[in-house]
Amino acid sequence: MASKVAVVAVGGNALTREDQPGTAQQIRDNAAEIAVGICALADAGWQVVVVHGNGPQVGSLIIQQEAGVALVPSQPLSVLNAMTEGQLGSVLALAIDSIRGPGSAVAMVSHMTVSPDDPAFQHPTKPVGPFFDAAHADQMQRERGWLMAEDAGRGYRRVVASPTPLELLELTTLRGLLGTGVIVLAAGGGGVPVARTPAGPFTGVDAVIDKDLAAARVAAGVGAQALLLVTAVDEVYVDFGTPQARPVRVMDTALADRYLAQGQFPAGSMGPKIQAAVSFVRWSGASAVVTSAAHMAAALVPDAATGTRIVPETIPATVMSRA
């Protein structure tokens, strides 16, 4: 490969922001901003793979599918995930092409294998789609077999499993593309989750794969030199919300584990990012960086003055002194 590979994970809520209904124009405008950062990375010599999330967009599709259910059959979650790979892959590819020229980016509809025995399937916890009142939640549970759960006093939502991503079905093709300089959008929404039964064919399963974990998996699979987890903040904070709140510039995997065990990073947001970062760093020996979209390229410069870097564990001095 001509250059070093960076895998960049971008949230679905960077494409449809929390205060936005998600019109095509809003998604296009947000994609244009993200594309600037991605192109800056490419300009800095990185071969870039982008893994986007799809939470708000798949949520909109679920609402539309339900609204039209008397007229046309609704599609299962795995198919809706594939639809968002087309939708957001197209928007991001066009945004990148608009900066770097036609054909600079290509979106690959991606599938991620999961184990049918993943314990997540025994205890689905990931909420997807709209809120229902108790009566409608009951109805969906009866009619669709959906598992519904109460969500922080705001109503009921469908919960699905979030199994561990194992292997990108398109990994060989992705590796091949990385030599060509094209910016690849892969594993969108974490990829369509696919379970392979011993005898049966590959089929999508109704689950969602965390896009940060998927990005870590893809990064390890292609031998990436960096994993970049893009979020709303420039750096990761510890003791957040206290007078001792401070940004972390560098942490090795051991320190990250300690912070995780202390509950420093909320489960729904920064927690999975740090876990994905730690997984990638342990698998690969390379570094992961958490930062904002605006600082993407700057954060991957050695000794960058921005972003939080997660690095391999160094042998502690105390251990060495005992030897």
Next chain:
Amino acid sequence: MASKVAVVAVGGNALTREDQPGTAQQIRDNAAEIAVGICALADAGWQVVVVHGNGPQVGSLIIQQEAGVALVPSQPLSVLNAMTEGQLGSVLALAIDSIRGPGSAVAMVSHMTVSPDDPAFQHPTKPVGPFFDAAHADQMQRERGWLMAEDAGRGYRRVVASPTPLELLELTTLRGLLGTGVIVLAAGGGGVPVARTPAGPFTGVDAVIDKDLAAARVAAGVGAQALLLVTAVDEVYVDFGTPQARPVRVMDTALADRYLAQGQFPAGSMGPKIQAAVSFVRWSGASAVVTSAAHMAAALVPDAATGTRIVPETIPATVMSRA
């Protein structure tokens, strides 16, 4: 490239048949049947590119988007096209992988440039989506700016332009993939139509590209040795519905043009296929074949006993005798 390239165009109504509402299971089952033919082509040594249609599927999405419009913003036609590239690309890739093994196929979200000056934009004629009564048609025209047209006494439908496909934005990537043996799904639904204004960025436009013409364009672009247009019948007929009805085994482009001029092939179905075939044969000097899904591989054997072959014009004997 290791082997000869065949571009295969498969209709969206091969994936959701006319008598089917289009459940995920129906689309999967139909894809599994199509995948058998595609894999037979690959087994016969062809490097295969598949261009699928998306008429029924984009129609379903339009209905669902409208049904949910009070809750979430509906997406424009160009975005819905991208969604079906994800949906059907995923289904077909999984169906192929289920036969040939993981990673055998990859779906590329594709964009096709069109000219903003294409005369089709002056006279949109291609109906998309559901039927409306006169009052609702009027409302959609006012509120959305949609152009509505009466459709054969069955009600009103939105009509959009069907411009000529010019260039696949992802052509370089596609050419690169063809050396690797992977079966590529490209230009799904004809590709997202993209017009580039002199100054502006690439953006999707609300139009539909004929998938057979898109396939012809892709086939010429990659230097394919064959274009295979899959349809419901094994061979093309002339004088159809008369006592003289007979299948055509081979026609050169001059004969095909004469038949087209005679109105032998209906505008909505076989006509565009023959036009696409003639275009490809003229651009490339290679052959095109029209046949059914069941005969895909058999029809590409030299001197095949099935399918209708469109071949380059030979210099007529009468012309040669004059020389």
